[in-house]
Amino acid sequence: MATRTFVALPAAGARALELLGQGLSVARTAAALRDETGEELDIADFVGDLAALGFVARIGDQPVPDAEPPPASLPWLRxxxxxxxxxxxxxxxxxxxxxxxxxxxxxxxxxxxxxxxxxxxxxxxxxxxxxxxxxxxxxxxxxxxxxxxxxxxxxxxxxxxxxxxxxxxxxxxxxxxxxxxxxxxxxxxxxxxxxxxxxxxxxxxxxxxxxxxxxxxxxxxxxxxxxxxxxxxxxMVFTRTDLYFVLQDLTGCRNLYGDGLAYACHRYRRALRPHRAVTAPAPAPAASSTDPPDEQSTGPSADPSTGLPPHERRAVRLYSVILVTGTVACLAFMAAVTLPADVTLLVRAARGLGPGHGLARNADAAAVLVTLGGVNVLWLVTRWRDRTSRGPTATN
Incomplete structure (x- = not known):
C-alpha cells in the first residue's frame, strides 16, 4: 500500500517473499525453497524485480532508493x-x-x-x-x-x-x-x-x-x-470502464485487459503467417493431451493464455473478441464521424475569425476554438502523460 503498486505472485514467489521477510539471505532463501520444492529458483533475480517495484527497503546495509508514491486525492479524508x-x-x-x-x-x-x-x-x-x-x-x-x-x-x-x-x-x-x-x-x-x-x-x-x-x-x-x-x-468494457472491473473480479482474472490484448495480438500474428510451420517442442509431462499443439509451444508463436488457469483462459479468450470488436468499432466511428466533424468545425471557426466578420461571428468562432480545440489539446496532453508514465489500473 505504501508504494501504490500491487502484484500477483505464484506460490513459490509468495513463499520466497515470506522467507526474505523473515531476514533470510538470498542464498539461504534459495536453499530453503530448493529443499521444499525440489526446484532451483533464481532468488537473486526475484529480489531485483522486487527492488524495481519498490518493495525492498535495503540490501545488506545499503538502502534502496524508492520513488515517492503519487499523492492521494483529498488526503484529509480518513x-x-x-x-x-x-x-x-x-x-x-x-x-x-x-x-x-x-x-x-x-x-x-x-x-x-x-x-x-x-x-x-x-x-x-x-x-x-x-x-x-x-x-x-x-x-x-x-x-x-x-x-x-x-x-x-x-x-x-x-x-x-x-x-x-x-x-x-x-x-x-x-x-x-x-x-x-x-x-x-x-x-x-x-x-x-x-x-x-x-x-x-x-x-x-x-x-x-x-x-x-x-x-x-x-x-x-x-x-x-x-x-x-x-x-x-x-x-464499453473494452475501454476498462467500471463494469470492466466488475467483470474482471467476477471472472477471477488478474489482468483481463492485458491478457486479452496479449491473446488478441497472438492470434493476429498467427493470422499473418497461416502457412508457416509452427515448431513446437515435445509436450511436457504436465501438459494436457487435449491442448492444441500451438498452445504447448514455448517459441514466439506460443499462446500467452496457456499458462492461465482454465477459467481465466476461457474468460480472456472471450474478452479478447469483445476487446477487438469494440475497439475497431470505436475507432471506425471516430474516423468516419467524430474526426471529420471536429475538423470541419475547427476549420469553419478559424475562417470565421478576423476583422472582416462581425463581433457575433468572431465570438462564436473563438468559443468553438477554445472549447473544441481545448478538449482535443487536453486529450493529447493527457495521452502523452499516460504513455510516458504508466500508472496502476484505474476505474472511471
Missing amino acids: PHHVRHALHPALPMLVASLVLAALLVLIRRPDLLPGYHDLLWSPHGSLVLLTGAAAGWTLLFAHELAHLVTARAAGVPGRIRLGTRLQFLVMQTDISGIELAPRRHRLTSYLAGIALNLSVASALVLTLACTDTGTTAHRLAAAGLLIALMPLPFQL
Whole structure:
C-alpha cells in the first residue's frame, strides 16, 4: 500500500517473499525453497524485480532508493470519516430509490425525458453553460463515490484525467482495493454508477412533484438526462470502464485487459503467417493431451493464455473478441464521424475569425476554438502523460 503498486505472485514467489521477510539471505532463501520444492529458483533475480517495484527497503546495509508514491486525492479524508459508505444497508437504500423511480415512470410514462428536455432555455449559451456545469459536477461526484468507498476500505485513491481510446475521461486510481473483501471491491467499482442512478431517481421523483412547464420541472428533466447519459458508456468494457472491473473480479482474472490484448495480438500474428510451420517442442509431462499443439509451444508463436488457469483462459479468450470488436468499432466511428466533424468545425471557426466578420461571428468562432480545440489539446496532453508514465489500473 505504501508504494501504490500491487502484484500477483505464484506460490513459490509468495513463499520466497515470506522467507526474505523473515531476514533470510538470498542464498539461504534459495536453499530453503530448493529443499521444499525440489526446484532451483533464481532468488537473486526475484529480489531485483522486487527492488524495481519498490518493495525492498535495503540490501545488506545499503538502502534502496524508492520513488515517492503519487499523492492521494483529498488526503484529509480518513477511513473512519466515511466508514458508513461500505455499510450493507447503503446498496439497499439505492435499490429502493431506483425502484421508487421506476414505479413512478410506469405510472407516468410522460415523465420519460427526450433530447428536447436538454434545451430547457431559449438561450443557447445558458443551456451550454448549465449543461457543462451540471455534467462536470456529476462527473466529479461519480469519481468521488469511487474515492470515498475505496478510502473507507483503507485505499488512498487518486482522481485524475485519463484517456480511453478517443475519449477524455476522469478516472479514479483505487489500486489496492484488490486486497479488500469482494463485497467492498464490488461496492467501490459500482459506487459511481450507483450515484448516477440515485441522482437520476431523485430527479424522477422531483419531476413527479413539480408542475410541467415550470423552470424547476425543466431543469429536473435536463438534469435527469445528464445523469443518465454517461451510463451507456459503462457497457464499453473494452475501454476498462467500471463494469470492466466488475467483470474482471467476477471472472477471477488478474489482468483481463492485458491478457486479452496479449491473446488478441497472438492470434493476429498467427493470422499473418497461416502457412508457416509452427515448431513446437515435445509436450511436457504436465501438459494436457487435449491442448492444441500451438498452445504447448514455448517459441514466439506460443499462446500467452496457456499458462492461465482454465477459467481465466476461457474468460480472456472471450474478452479478447469483445476487446477487438469494440475497439475497431470505436475507432471506425471516430474516423468516419467524430474526426471529420471536429475538423470541419475547427476549420469553419478559424475562417470565421478576423476583422472582416462581425463581433457575433468572431465570438462564436473563438468559443468553438477554445472549447473544441481545448478538449482535443487536453486529450493529447493527457495521452502523452499516460504513455510516458504508466500508472496502476484505474476505474472511471
